[in-house]
Amino acid sequence: MKIAVIGTGYVGLVTGVCLAEFGHQITCMDIHEEKIVNLKKGILPIYEPGLEEVLARNYKEKRIDFTTDIKKVIKEHEVLFIAVGTPPKEDGGADLKHVLEVAAQIGQNINEYKVIVNKSTVPVGTGKKVENIIFEEINKQNKKINFDVVSNPEFLREGKAVEDFMHPDRVVIGSKKEKVVEILKEVYRVLYLNQTPFVFTNLETAEMIKYASNAFLAVKISFINEVALLCEKVGANVQDVAKAMGMDGRISSKFLHAGPGYGGSCFPKDTKALVHIGEIAEEELFVVKAAIEANEKQKIKMVKKIEKEVKEVKNKTFAILGLSFKPETDDMRDAPALTIIEELIKLGANIKAYCPQGIKEAKWRLKLYKDNIVYCDNEYECAKDTDGIILITEWNQFRGMDLKKIKNNMKDNYFFDLRNVYFQNLNIRKLFKYFGVGVL
Ligand code: UGA
Secondary structure: OEEEEEOOOHHHHHHHHHHHHOOOEEEEEOOOHHHHHHHHOOOOOOOOOOHHHHHHHHHHOOOEEEEOOHHHHHHHOOEEEEOOOOOEOOOOOEOOHHHHHHHHHHHHHOOOOEEEEEOOOOOOOHHHHHHHHHHHHHHHOOOOOOEEEEEOOOOOOOOOHHHHHHOOOOEEEEOOOHHHHHHHHHHOHHHHHOOOOEEEEOHHHHHHHHHHHHHHHHHHHHHHHHHHHHHHHHOOOHHHHHHHHHOOOOOOOOOOOOOOOOOOOOHHHHHHHHHHHHHHOOOOOHHHHHHHHHHHHHHHHHHHHHHHHHOOOOOOEEEEEOOOOOOOOOOOOOOHHHHHHHHHHHOOOEEEEEOOOOHHHHHHHOHHHHHHEEEOOOHHHHHOOOOEEEEOOOOHHHOOOOHHHHHHOOOOOEEEEOOOOOOOOOOHHHHOEEEOOOOO
16 A cells, blocks of 8 residues: 655654554655755654654665655555644634645546545544545546545644554544545554554544544643632642542543643644634634633733742843743744743843753744843753743753752742642752742
């Protein structure tokens, strides 16, 4: 079975590389020449643990190749994954430009039966749109060629994408056609044989499953974040609240960690997109809307907390530990660190920042404030001569810091632990004026 993946962003690349690891012959296609040249050399456009090794192994074994030639890819492969980006538009909706362009190309170049698998996160109804475009393009050429469109959403987490692909909680296949289901079972044969749960449903349901899952997780985070804010006011400890709540099997302990708000390329985008889908369908999604608002509030609340504790932020210097939206990624999209840094600078603070992977991206995303930010090589240099530490992302290397060494080089000793990494550390309150999120 010859499989091609169109779009070598996060999802496409992980899909292509992991399907090659499953033993398939894979071609990955992208319009960006430089990306393709680099991938052939084993240079990845993203940082994702484990991906480089799996790619190198499969490239050597000649199970994966890269190209910019979309026409050839369409003609020579039976299964075509669409994994191009769907960035948010101004109104919160997903921009389907790239997906629909690929659909048109497929329609123009299709030569025999194909299965088109949609992996990009797209609003309900997009699969049908893709189908219509391909159909129209074939019609224009007065040809009669069969094809099927299936939705197969991905649930990969950045930083754990390879692991998630190899050991998913479930695989969702949105097509009611037996033939398509059989082909997709063959694509995921390794998982199917491994007893991975498969959900077979129709196209629209598969598309909805992705949005509903992400929105629900975002709601869960916003919920616990608001509970954390309330805990601070009433003398409760959110860590214990979350722990006890999580013991209820109906709730589960996952995604109940209070923090500075969710970020990344998925939750902010997908929650807004779902609200937008609701608006179009004239069904208002109050809960998701509230989760979005609560998330914006959470980031600002972190700044307010810092302001309240240090009294005057102006001319104070803060050490930001962790810039990326979560650990094990260089991704800074919608990272809470961006808002927090920006707001502190507006209040007159100076910033020193360190992140194991996020600095490169932070430099251009925060270029407006470049004169107010000093980027450092490690956490110790970062904390030196500052008034306070603000731990924003819970990278493992921040869990075992030499706290005495950190403190001894600081001007003052505030420690804002926005991920509650140190709340149980016996020394933390002896060494620092310590503040977690929702903990005493
Ligand atoms: C998320 C989903 O978890 C994936 O299943 C999905 O495939 C992906 O979006 C997507 O749509 O492509 P990801 O954005 O990589 O994955 O990140 P998560 O690990 O889910 O974390 C998202 C944000 O929530 C981070 O900023 C994280 O710090 C925050 N978070 C997570 C919390 O603040 N508290 C928690 O308890 C959990």
